[in-house]
Amino acid sequence: MIALAALAVVAGAACLCSPAFGAPPRAKLVRLPLPKYDGTLTPYTFEVGYPLVTLVYDTLLWRDKGGVARPWLAQSVKRSAGGRRLTIRLRDGVRWHDGRPLTAADVAFTFDFVARRYHPRFTPQLTDVEQVRAADRLTVTVDLRRPSLGFDDQPLADLPILPRHLWQGVPEGSVPSGPTVGSGPYRLVEARRKGGYRFLANRAYFKGRPQVDRIRVPIIRQEARTYSALRRRNVDMLPVSLPEQPAKNLGRSFGINILSGPSYSGTALIFNLRRPPFDRPAARTAVARSIDLGRIIQNVGPATPADRGYVHPSSRWASRARLHRVDLAAARRAFSSLELPAIRILAPANDPVRREAGRQVVLALRRGGGKARLIELPRAKLGRAIGEDGASASFDAAIVSTPALASYDPDFLQRLFGSDSRSSP
Numbered sequence: 001m002i003a004l005a006a007l008a009v010v011a012g013a014a015c016l017c018s019p020a021f022g023a024p025p026r027a028k029l030v031r032l033p034l035p036k037y038d039g040t041l042t043p044y045t046f047e048v049g050y051p052l053v054t055l056v057y058d059t060l061l062w063r064d065k066g067g068v069a070r071p072w073l074a075q076s077v078k079r080s081a082g083g084r085r086l087t088i089r090l091r092d093g094v095r096w097h098d099g100r101p102l103t104a105a106d107v108a109f110t111f112d113f114v115a116r117r118y119h120p121r122f123t124p125q126l127t128d129v130e131q132v133r134a135a136d137r138l139t140v141t142v143d144l145r146r147p148s149l150g151f152d153d154q155p156l157a158d159l160p161i162l163p164r165h166l167w168q169g170v171p172e173g174s175v176p177s178g179p180t181v182g183s184g185p186y187r188l189v190e191a192r193r194k195g196g197y198r199f200l201a202n203r204a205y206f207k208g209r210p211q212v213d214r215i216r217v218p219i220i221r222q223e224a225r226t227y228s229a230l231r232r233r234n235v236d237m238l239p240v241s242l243p244e245q246p247a248k249n250l251g252r253s254f255g256i257n258i259l260s261g262p263s264y265s266g267t268a269l270i271f272n273l274r275r276p277p278f279d280r281p282a283a284r285t286a287v288a289r290s291i292d293l294g295r296i297i298q299n300v301g302p303a304t305p306a307d308r309g310y311v312h313p314s315s316r317w318a319s320r321a322r323l324h325r326v327d328l329a330a331a332r333r334a335f336s337s338l339e340l341p342a343i344r345i346l347a348p349a350n351d352p353v354r355r356e357a358g359r360q361v362v363l364a365l366r367r368g369g370g371k372a373r374l375i376e377l378p379r380a381k382l383g384r385a386i387g388e389d390g391a392s393a394s395f396d397a398a399i400v401s402t403p404a405l406a407s408y409d410p411d412f413l414q415r416l417f418g419s420d421s422r423s424s425p
Helices: 050-056 104-116 223-231 244-254 281-290 293-300 328-338 352-367 379-385 412-417
Strands: 002-009 012-014 027-031 061-063 069-071 074-079 085-090 129-136 139-144 186-192 196-201 212-217 260-262 265-272 343-348 372-377 397-403
Touching: 050 186, 050 196, 069 074, 085 104, 104 129, 104 139, 223 244, 265 281, 265 352, 281 328, 281 352, 293 352, 343 352, 343 379, 352 372, 352 397, 372 379, 379 397
Parallel strands: 027 212, 343 372, 343 397
Antiparallel strands: 002 265, 012 260, 061 069, 074 085, 085 139, 129 139, 186 196, 196 212, 265 397
């Protein structure tokens, strides 16, 4: 089991771009880098490239700028009086990139397929689904085991809808052969491990023609090379999270505009409970007493402290009580009695916000009487160290990104922290 202590949620993000629809194109080409190759960008092959997946695939609902799920592929979603039956009416005329119509049968198939074919992000979102069926060509009914108030957000605004005619009968561990086909605003026309990705606008998109004709996504793994590419105008934008002051410095030194907004992700400190020292509650408590969330936020950038627990404070289900308090005197007593070796704090080398958060955690532990050091790792090595993709976890503690949407149903905590047959030892 791995436990998480939330540091901060809804951090500011710099250089974010979302093409608008329905107007003549304002750009022929936009280039933005990705730090790693992410497969063919299907829901079953991506790791960090979910935003790119959503260029190719659509969801039934989509979040507006306030994080509220609104109709997208779905024209409407109606609940029964008891909240356990959803009737989803689809937009008419939506087509897959290969020209086939998107129907209720595709939606019902997607729910059944993902429920049976495990995906760590999407399958847990469907645990409340008792039955899903296509009532007619454009109507889907979903029967739930309970009202599941967060269902509009996950899965309806998160799960990409799959084309049944391509995914039906695909063997376990495989994806359809040939080009990646979705219904989204862009068609993926090239995916190369070294060359990156090329997207072409879907001119027949149901929301209208995208304002950008082509999107080019080169793979640039090193952070320094990424900023160099921006300085040399080899890329047009960087969708990256930055601490507030470095973001301002970047804008001044590069002569570029910085567009900021909520990132809808948080930053968390996770512990490995399967090995010392964090198999002992006293060690975890000592760390918690050392960490001043407000001080970390002052140094990392705009964010909301998670001192009322993991559920976002704007959520209607958030705790009213403050659950986290710093107590350096108690931390020093605990560290003195525990006599722990230096704690290794892992952080992603190419993520300025989480890297700085890791540095601030190390400083906080030292102020609390502990010994700690920061280890920066490339994303792939960090993933292996924390046990992703079945690897054996080899870390003490690590800084990672984590979901922090205000609309989450608190039951997602069980899915996040709980173990099932796929993750239990």
